Structure formats: C-alpha cells, structure tokens
Amino acid sequence: MTTISIIGAGSVVFTGRLIVDLCLTKSLHNSTVILMDINRERLNIMYELAIRYSRETEANLVIKKTMDRREALEGSEFVVNTVKVGGYEPMEEERRIAEKYGYYRGVGERVSDYYGGIGAYHQLKFFLELATDMEKYCPDAWLIQAANPVFEGVTLIHRMSKIKVVGVCHGHLGYKDVVRRLGLNEENVRVTIAGFNHNVWLKDFLYKGENAYPILDEWIEKKAVDYWNSEEYLKSLPWECEQMSPAAVETYRLYGLFPIGDTVRSASLWWFHKDLESKKKWFGPTGGFDSEIGWTLYLNFLKENLEKLYYLASNPELKLTEFYPPTFSGEQHIPLIDAIKNDNQTLLQLNIPNNGIISGIPDNVVVEVPALVDSSGVKGVHVGAMPKRIMLFNMIPRMLKMEQILQAFIEGDRTSLILMVAEDPRTLSFDNAKALIEEQLSQSWNMEALKHYK
Amino acid sequence: MTTISIIGAGSVVFTGRLIVDLCLTKSLHNSTVILMDINRERLNIMYELAIRYSRETEANLVIKKTMDRREALEGSEFVVNTVKVGGYEPMEEERRIAEKYGYYRGVGERVSDYYGGIGAYHQLKFFLELATDMEKYCPDAWLIQAANPVFEGVTLIHRMSKIKVVGVCHGHLGYKDVVRRLGLNEENVRVTIAGFNHNVWLKDFLYKGENAYPILDEWIEKKAVDYWNSEEYLKSLPWECEQMSPAAVETYRLYGLFPIGDTVRSASLWWFHKDLESKKKWFGPTGGFDSEIGWTLYLNFLKENLEKLYYLASNPELKLTEFYPPTFSGEQHIPLIDAIKNDNQTLLQLNIPNNGIISGIPDNVVVEVPALVDSSGVKGVHVGAMPKRIMLFNMIPRMLKMEQILQAFIEGDRTSLILMVAEDPRTLSFDNAKALIEEQLSQSWNMEALKHYK
Numbered sequence: 068m069t070t071i072s073i074i075g076a077g078s079v080v081f082t083g084r085l086i087v088d089l090c091l092t093k094s095l096h097n098s099t100v101i102l103m104d105i106n107r108e109r110l111n112i113m114y115e116l117a118i119r120y121s122r123e124t125e126a127n128l129v130i131k132k133t134m135d136r137r138e139a140l141e142g143s144e145f146v147v148n149t150v151k152v153g154g155y156e157p158m159e160e161e162r163r164i165a166e167k168y169g170y171y172r173g174v175g176e177r178v179s180d181y182y183g184g185i186g187a188y189h190q191l192k193f194f195l196e197l198a199t200d201m202e203k204y205c206p207d208a209w210l211i212q213a214a215n216p217v218f219e220g221v222t223l224i225h226r227m228s229k230i231k232v233v234g235v236c237h238g239h240l241g242y243k244d245v246v247r248r249l250g251l252n253e254e255n256v257r258v259t260i261a262g263f264n265h266n267v268w269l270k271d272f273l274y275k276g277e278n279a280y281p282i283l284d285e286w287i288e289k290k291a292v293d294y295w296n297s298e299e300y301l302k303s304l305p306w307e308c309e310q311m312s313p314a315a316v317e318t319y320r321l322y323g324l325f326p327i328g329d330t331v332r333s334a335s336l337w338w339f340h341k342d343l344e345s346k347k348k349w350f351g352p353t354g355g356f357d358s359e360i361g362w363t364l365y366l367n368f369l370k371e372n373l374e375k376l377y378y379l380a381s382n383p384e385l386k387l388t389e390f391y392p393p394t395f396s397g398e399q400h401i402p403l404i405d406a407i408k409n410d411n412q413t414l415l416q417l418n419i420p421n422n423g424i425i426s427g428i429p430d431n432v433v434v435e436v437p438a439l440v441d442s443s444g445v446k447g448v449h450v451g452a453m454p455k456r457i458m459l460f461n462m463i464p465r466m467l468k469m470e471q472i473l474q475a476f477i478e479g480d481r482t483s484l485i486l487m488v489a490e491d492p493r494t495l496s497f498d499n500a501k502a503l504i505e506e507q508l509s510q511s512w513n514m515e516a517l518k519h520y521k
Numbered sequence: 522m523t524t525i526s527i528i529g530a531g532s533v534v535f536t537g538r539l540i541v542d543l544c545l546t547k548s549l550h551n552s553t554v555i556l557m558d559i560n561r562e563r564l565n566i567m568y569e570l571a572i573r574y575s576r577e578t579e580a581n582l583v584i585k586k587t588m589d590r591r592e593a594l595e596g597s598e599f600v601v602n603t604v605k606v607g608g609y610e611p612m613e614e615e616r617r618i619a620e621k622y623g624y625y626r627g628v629g630e631r632v633s634d635y636y637g638g639i640g641a642y643h644q645l646k647f648f649l650e651l652a653t654d655m656e657k658y659c660p661d662a663w664l665i666q667a668a669n670p671v672f673e674g675v676t677l678i679h680r681m682s683k684i685k686v687v688g689v690c691h692g693h694l695g696y697k698d699v700v701r702r703l704g705l706n707e708e709n710v711r712v713t714i715a716g717f718n719h720n721v722w723l724k725d726f727l728y729k730g731e732n733a734y735p736i737l738d739e740w741i742e743k744k745a746v747d748y749w750n751s752e753e754y755l756k757s758l759p760w761e762c763e764q765m766s767p768a769a770v771e772t773y774r775l776y777g778l779f780p781i782g783d784t785v786r787s788a789s790l791w792w793f794h795k796d797l798e799s800k801k802k803w804f805g806p807t808g809g810f811d812s813e814i815g816w817t818l819y820l821n822f823l824k825e826n827l828e829k830l831y832y833l834a835s836n837p838e839l840k841l842t843e844f845y846p847p848t849f850s851g852e853q854h855i856p857l858i859d860a861i862k863n864d865n866q867t868l869l870q871l872n873i874p875n876n877g878i879i880s881g882i883p884d885n886v887v888v889e890v891p892a893l894v895d896s897s898g899v900k901g902v903h904v905g906a907m908p909k910r911i912m913l914f915n916m917i918p919r920m921l922k923m924e925q926i927l928q929a930f931i932e933g934d935r936t937s938l939i940l941m942v943a944e945d946p947r948t949l950s951f952d953n954a955k956a957l958i959e960e961q962l963s964q965s966w967n968m969e970a971l972k973h974y975k
Contacts, residue, residue: 321936336943338951455928460940463921467913474909482775486914489790492946497792 068097069408072139074197075150076102076132077109079373081213081398083391085147086117088401090126091393094409095401099129103139110134112380120387136197140204145404147211148197152189155366157512161185164510168503169495171342172357174488185507186484187216188516191476194220198228209407211235211400212418217264219469221418222433223476233445234418234433235399236264238328244310245269245325248294249286251279260327261425261450264418264435266334266465268324268457270450283325287316305353305361314339314349322457332357334461337492403440410442419447426452432466481508481520522551523862526593528651529604530556530586531563533827535667535852537845539601540571542855544580545847548863549855553583557593564588566834574841590651594658599858601665602651606643609820611966615639618964622957623949625796626811628942639961640938641670642970645930648674652682663861665689665854666872671718673923675872676887677930687899688872688887689853690718692782698764699723699779702748703740705733714781715879715904718872718889720788720919722778722911724904737779741770759807759815768793768803776911786810788915791946857894864896873901880906886920935962935974 071089076082082102089095100117104110114132121128133139140146161184162173194212201208210232212221221234239260246256251274259271272279291311294300300308309315315331317339326334332355339349346354353360379385399415406413417438421428424436424447437448453462468487475483481504488500508517525543530536536556543549554571558564568586575582587593594600615638616627648666655662664686666675675688693714700710705728713725726733745765748754754762763769769785771793780788786809793803800808807814833839853869860867871892875882878890878901891902907916922941929937935958942954962971 321940336951338943338948455932456934456937456940459921459925459928460937463924467917467921470917471913474913478909480910483910483914486775486910489792490946492944492948494792494946497790 069144070099070142071145072101072103072143073147074103076113077104077106078149079376081149082113084396084398085400086120087391087393088396088398090121090124091395092401092405095405096126101131101133101139103133103136105134112376115380116376123388124393136200137204140200143205143208145209145211146201147213147400149213150193152193153512158184161507164506165503168499170493174491185516186475187219187472191223194224195227198224198230201230217418218433219472222469223473225420225433226431234264237398238265239267239416240397241310241328242269248311249282259437260416261436262462263465265329266462267327267330267435269327270324291316301352303351304364305356308351309355312351322461323454324457406440407442412441415440417445419445425450427458479519479521484520523598524553524596525599525858526555526557526597527601528557530567531558531560532603533830535603536567538850538852539854540574541845541847542850542852543582544575544578545849546855546859548859550580555585555593557587557590559588566830569834570830577842578847590654591658594654597659597662599663599665600655601667601854603667604647606647607966612638615961618960619957622953624947628945639970640929641673641926645677648678649681652678652684655684671872672887673926676923677927679874679887680885688718691852692719693721693870694851695764695782696723702765703736713891714870715890716916717919719783720916721781721784721889723781724778745770755806757805758818759810762805763809766805776915777908778911860894861896866895869894871899873899879904881912933973933975938974
C-alpha cells in the first residue's frame with residue numbers, strides 16, 4: 068500500500084498505462100492513486116475509468132482526484148510528472164513561425180517536439196515549481212519525471228532541488244525491434260544501453276553470451292535493402308519502422324554504435340532532416356515520427372484514443388479490460404515504484420545523475436543508464452567509456468545543447484536563445500535568427516517568457 | 522650561458538625576432554644558439570645574419586647551424602619549435618579544393634591557415650616526432666612550442682610525451698591596441714586575458730584599479746562608428762584594425778567579454794566569414810587577415826622580408842641594426858628562457874595544461890593564461906570561472922573541435938574528418954563533404970595522411 072500522485076493525469080494514454088500496470092502489480096494493490104490535472108473534463112474521465120479498471124481487475128486501488136497540486140502532493144510517496152504545459156498547440160504555432168523563417172519542422176534539436184516550445188521555458192519552469200512544492204508538502208517522496216525534456220528537466224531538478232528525482236522513458240525498448248528484426252530469441256539477448264535520454268546507444272549487444280553486432284552487420288549487408296523495399300516497411304507507421312530505418316543504419320555506420328529508440332531521430336545527422344523527401348529517404352514512408360505526416364498520425368492517434376476513452380466513459384456497462392487488456396505496458400514507472408516500495412529488486416533503464424557511470428561526463432549531468440532499484444534506492448550500473456567518436460561528435464554536443472538551454476533558462480538570457488538558433492545549419496543570417504526568436508517570444512502564451520529572457 | 526636550438530630556423534621573421542631579443546637580453550649573452558632547418562639556403566642566410574647581429578650588438582652569441590635534428594637537440598636546454606611542415610603552398614592548394622566544393626576560404630575553424638592542412642596531420646605528426654627525439658637527446662630540455670596549431674599541438678604533446686612543453690603566442694598583445702584606441706596610458710592598465718590559444722578574452726580590464734569596461738562601452742557607443750568611417754581605418758592593414766573592428770565589438774556584444782588578438786577572427790561568428798563582402802563589413806577594408814586580400818598581403822609581407830634578408834645577407838658591409846633596430850619584439854620566448862635559466866621571475870601569457878586554472882575545463886586541456894615563470898618552472902595564475910555564455914557557446918565548442926582533431930589524428934579516423942566538415946554550416950550534403958576530404962587526401966603531399974586516416 069502506497070500513495071502515488073499523477074500530476075497531469077489528463078494525459079490519457081500515459082495515465083491509462085500506469086493504471087493498467089498498477090492493477091497488474093499485486094504488491095501494489097490497495098494503493099492510493101491521486102489523479103491531478105487542471106483540465107476538469109479530462110480529469111473526470113480518467114477518474115471514472117481508473118475506478119472501473121481497478122474494480123474489474125480487483126486491484127482495490129483507492130482512486131482520488133483533485134485540481135489542486137498541493138492536495139495531490141500531501142502524503143504522496145511517489146509523484147509522477149507527465150505534464151505538458153499548454154498542450155501541443157502553442158508548440159505547433161511556434162513551429163509554423165519557424166517554418167516561415169526557413170526552419171523546416173522547427174528549430175534546435177531535431178526533436179523540438181519534446182521541448183515544449185521556446186527554450187523549453189514552460190516545461191522547465193513548471194518542473195522547478197513542482198519540485199519546490201514537493202520540498203514543502205512531501206519532501207521524502209520520489210519525483211518520477213516522465214514529462215519531456217527529460218534530459219534537461221531531470222538535470223535541472225537534480226541541480227536546483229533536494230527532491231529525489233529519476234527520469235523515466237520507454238525509448239530504450241527500441242532494442243526489442245532490433246532483436247525481432249534479426250530473428251533472435253529475446254530471452255538469449257543481453258544489452259547495455261547508455262547515453263542521454265533520446266540519445267542512447269547499444270553499447271553491449273550479446274546473443275547467447277557472444278557479441279551479436281556481427282549478426283546485425285550481416286543483416287545490414289544482406290537483408291536491409293530488401294526490408295526497406297518490402298511492403299511491410301513501405302506500409303509501416305513511423306514508430307514501427309524507424310528503429311531499423313536507413314537513418315539508424317547510417318547513424319551506426321558514422322558513429323560506431325547502433326542508436327536505440329528516439330535516438331534514431333534525435334541524435335542523427337542534420338541532413339536526414341532537411342525536407343520531407345530527405346526524411347522519407349532516411350526514416351521510412353511517413354518521413355518518421357516528427358515529419359508533418361508522422362506527427363499528424365501521432366496527434367490523430369492521441370485524438371482517437373481520447374475519443375475511445377470518452378466513449379468508454381459514457382458507456383459504464385462496457386468492460387474496460389476488453390478494450391484495454393490487462394498486460395504490462397512496458398513502461399517502467401510502476402516497476403520502479405514497486406522496487407522501491409516493496410524491495411522487489413529490479414534492473415531498469417533510468418535517467419539519473421552520472422556520478423562516474425559514463426566516463427568523461429560530469430557527475431551532475433543526468434545520463435540514461437541501467438540502474439538497480441530496490442528499497443535502498445536507485446543505483447546506476449557502471450558503464451565506463453563510450454567510443455570516442457560518439458562522445459565527441461554526438462553525446463558531448465548534445466550535452467552542450469542541454470547546458471545551453473539550462474544556461475539560457477537560469478540566466479534568462481535571450482542572446483543565448485538566439486545563438487542556439489544561429490548555429491542551426493539552415494540559418495541564413497543572425498538577424499533572421501533574432502527576428503524568429505522575437506516573433507516566437509511575442510506570442511500570447513509567451514508573455515512571461517518574453518519578460519524572462521532579457 | 523645556455524643552449525637554445527631553434528627548429529625551423531628558416532622562418533625568417535620569427536627567427537630574426539628571437540635573435541634580436543636574445544642580443545638585447547644581457548643575462549643571455551654568450552649563449553649558444555643552434556639554428557636547424559631542412560632548407561639549406563634559408564638556414565645559411567639566418568646563420569650569417571645572426572652572427573652579424575650578435576657581433577654588432579656585442580652579445581657574443583655562439584651561433585651554430587645544422588640540418589640534422591639530432592645534432593640540434595643534443596645538449597639543448599631550450600628547444601623552440603617554429604616548423605611549418607611543407608610551407609604554405611599545400612595548404613593553399615587544399616583551400617582551393619575546398620573552395621571548389623563551396624567552402625569559401627577553406628573548411629573547419631575559421632583559421633584553417635593555422636592547421637597546416639587536413640586534420641593538422643603534418644604538424645601534429647611532426648610535433649610528436651620532435652618530442653620523441655627530445656626524450657632521447659635532451660630529456661630535460663624545455664620545448665617552447667611556437668608552431669601552430671598551438672592549442673591542439675601543446676595539448677597533444679602534454680598528453681603523449683614527458684617533455685616539458687609550453688606554448689607561446691603573441692596574440693594576447695592585441696589588448697594594447699584596445700588600450701591605445703581608448704587613449705589610455707598603458708602603464709595604468711591591468712588585464713587578465715584567458716582562454717585557449719587564438720580564443721582568449723579580456724577577463725579583467727582595469728584602469729587605475731577600476732573596471733575599464735565602461736570606458737570601452739562608451740567608445741563603442743560614441744566613437745566606434747566614426748573610427749570605422751575614418752581614413753585611418755579605411756586604409757589600414759588587417760593586423761592594424763582587426764582588434765577594434767565591428768567583428769570584435771559584435772563578438773563582445775554577443776559573448777560578453779572582449780575578444781583579444783586572433784580571437785577576433787578565429788572565435789567569432791560564422792556569418793562574419795560567409796564571403797569577402799561579409800569579411801569586409803566585419804573585419805575592415807581588407808576583409809581581415811585571412812581573407813584573400815589580407816592573406817595575400819601577409820604572404821607578400823613574408824616575401825618582402827625574405828628579399829630584404831637576402832639583400833642584407835649579400836651585402837655584409839651593411840649594418841643590420843640600422844635595418845632591424847635593437848628593440849624588444851614583444852615575443853615571449855626569450856623572456857621565458859631568461860626567467861627559467863636565470864631566475865628572472867616574470868609574468869607571461871602562456872599555453873599550459875589547465876590543472877584547475879580555468880573552472881570547468883579538464884586538467885589535461887591546454888589553456889592560454891597568465892603564468893609566473895622563474896627557475897622553479899612555469900606556474901599558471903588562477904583564473905576561475907569564465908562567463909557561462911562564452912564557455913557554452915564559444916570555448917567549449919572550440920575545445921570540442923580540438924578534441925575532434927586529436928581523436929581523428931590519434932585513431933586515424935577518416936569518418937571523423939568528414940564529420941568535422943559535415944558540421945560546417947556551408948555543407949550541402951554529406952557526400953559533398955566526403956568527396957572534399959577524399960580529394961584533399963589524394964594530393965601528392967598527403968599520401969601518408971591518406972594511409973593514416975582509414
């Protein structure tokens with residue numbers, strides 16, 4: 068029995084997965100789950116559905132709801148943060164502004180989606196507010212950070228707050244697509260995946276105790292092209308084919324380790340992202356998850372899910388488990404809580420301060436690495452040195468971007484925001500970059516950011 | 522009395538300055554100077570002139586010459602390295618190849634001039650050979666590294682060799698141009714200049730003990746534009762006007778500290794360097810030191826100096842001190858030697874391993890900082906934290922470039938060479954970058970490099 072609050076519980080897909088996982092975890096039955104959101108309608112729906120799901124699965128969860136953050140935090144032992152401040156629309160509008168200035172699909176990291184708009188301002192500010200509230204209302208609780216940007220966010224919270232924080236993502240599961248595509252039995256596979264969130268690499272890849280990279284090399288040499296011409300590939304959705312796309316293979320060829328999950332997109336080379344044609348060439352038929360096609364598919368997926376939940380909510384006679392069968396989602400939040408609360412020791416892939424885990428990365432930078440979790444806490448498993456080329460051409464530049472974003476945020480430094488844009492290879496001139504930042508900052512939802520970044 | 526060898530003594534301007542400085546330094550009179558070069562003609566000229574200069578100034582130097590490196594090193598207490606392997610022509614040809622591929626004035630750092638061609642291969646290889654020879658023939662001698670790239674070179678030697686090495690440059694003297702332009706009395710000025718070679722910043726700037734940045738700000742606000750429109754500016758040579766050019770002011774505005782010396786060019790923003798028109802706008806009437814105009818002026822300056830020396834050499838009745846008056850050059854090599862050899866303690870601006878001098882820079886990275894020198898050795902003066910924006914947007918990216926160059930060199934990694942080019946904002950495609958590297962590597966003088974970078 069524990070108390071878990073979910074901040075931003077209106078994130079329908081995500082909260083649904085947590086509830087299913089919780090109901091499947093016997094050692095957490097009878098727990099209290101506090102759903103918190105500022106969107107009353109969404110909150111009510113998730114509340115109704117969670118109660119029904121718990122009842123159907125006999126998990127006996129105590130489900131509560133609140134629109135008040137303080138109320139949610141008081142007494143919580145675990146706080147899951149899944150908030151996307153302002154939703155997606157402002158970010159989409161900022162993207163449209165950037166495209167007007169010549170930045171196809173927006174500026175900065177290739178996954179600007181994750182940043183929640185300019186300088187990641189709204190997200191980072193919220194993260195710090197939440198951590199501050201936790202220090203007041205539940206100082207011993209764990210903050211389980213699911214909201215993006217995980218890399219910047221968890222590093223910031225770690226540096227600025229005393230709260231125990233750990234970042235959780237599911238991107239590393241992409242290795243299963245590799246294993247499946249190579250026709251290997253997952254049970255005989257051992258991997259070490261390491262890096263930063265959305266920038267993780269298949270460092271060790273063993274099959275029956277032997278290095279399995281040669282199996283991957285052979286697939287690339289003999290089967291990759293056939294796969295990329297197959298009907299399966301040509302009809303696949305972005306999240307079905309990116310992991311074994313030409314982008315992944317080329318990134319591996321240039322850096323020396325295979326990129327895992329979102330890394331294929333967000334740590335790959337700028338020329339993969341020049342235009343839709345390039346994106347299609349490198350990421351598959353839809354141009355990948357963050358092309359205009361892929362992203363629209365994702366937003367539609369979210370919308371359909373929401374409609375499905377509304378439908379289920381308004382038809383209380385339907386059995387939820389028939390629509391959402393009780394199988395583990397693969398998300399790590401509930402296993403993490405179970406391990407800490409009930410000493411069910413387990414190995415997870417987590418975002419934690421480096422403290423020597425990856426060589427050559429400062430201690431106070433958050434890395435995504437294997438970690439052993441039990442009642443004594445979260446302990447990173449030593450990774451050691453990554454190949455130098457990956458470090459120098461990919462990981463350290465990515466780390467530098469994180470530091471730039473945090474510096475701009477902490478010092479309220481508009482010049483830094485402009486310099487970040489100016490470094491984009493598509494930048495035509497400094498004045499153009501400056502005008503873009505000024506226009507984004509002048510949007511109605513950015514009034515506070517406009518004041519903040521001087 | 523000490524023994525100093527100058528490796529690459531055919532560098533006429535440079536060697537001449539050292540001889541003049543030596544003859545002016547009484548405590549080093551009677552020293553032995555071994556001139557070494559593989560160019561017999563140049564070596565002979567410098568030998569004749571050095572003997573005459575010493576005689577005219579009654580410095581009583583013992584001048585020797587040799588084309589054999591081992592002979593030069595044996596018994597040396599100080600070894601000054603001023604070698605530019607292969608001279609400038611191969612570099613110029615590599616630049617022409619790069620321009621064909623769309624890279625105006627060549628690729629990589631804005632000062633590709635300094636790198637001696639692709640991956641700085643020839644220079645770095647020579648530096649290590651020299652250090653290895655010193656370990657054998659004069660293991661206790663100091664290596665005074667004047668040859669570029671000083672940043673990459675001294676860092677490499679420090680990491681790979683046990684030889685005592687220190688990098689010396691004169692770029693920091695640019696601060697005197699600032700002082701002069703502001704109309705300040707140099708004697709009342711105190712500065713701390715810190716960073717990496719060709720990437721140094723005016724960290725402390727005091728006039729009569731008070732912060733002098735406001736004086737600089739006032740000059741920028743009230744007088745800069747007049748200066749840039751003045752006949753003096755519009756007729757000036759690149760090395761006369763860069764220090765107070767619009768590029769310097771804009772770099773200061775964007776990064777927060779004033780750039781000193783070559784930094785104005787080599788640590789400034791990419792859009793200053795787009796084409797000759799941009800260069801003229803930012804660096805003055807000739808487009809700066811490394812534009813086609815500025816660089817031709819510099820090569821002509823070298824040529825004229827060489828002709829002058831040939832003329833003086835073939836007219837032994839002429840008095841050299843009339844053509845090269847005995848005044849200190851401002852170069853630091855001889856003061857450095859004097860301080861170590863004769864315990865004449867002095868404060869110099871030197872390139873040495875960081876070891877905590879600048880916060881946030883690894884210990885084994887060579888920084889350019891104030892250093893106290895005497896018989897007990899070279900000791901960096903603590904600098905502390907640089908402003909975060911300079912670190913994150915300029916110094917750390919520059920440090921990363923150094924590490925990339927060294928990684929490519931040490932691992933013989935051609936992919937890294939290509940990735941370095943690919944990151945240039947002017948790169949059209951990866952294949953274009955690759956073709957450029959392949960073509961540069963296929964030049965006759967690069968046959969060894971072609972084998973090295975696999």
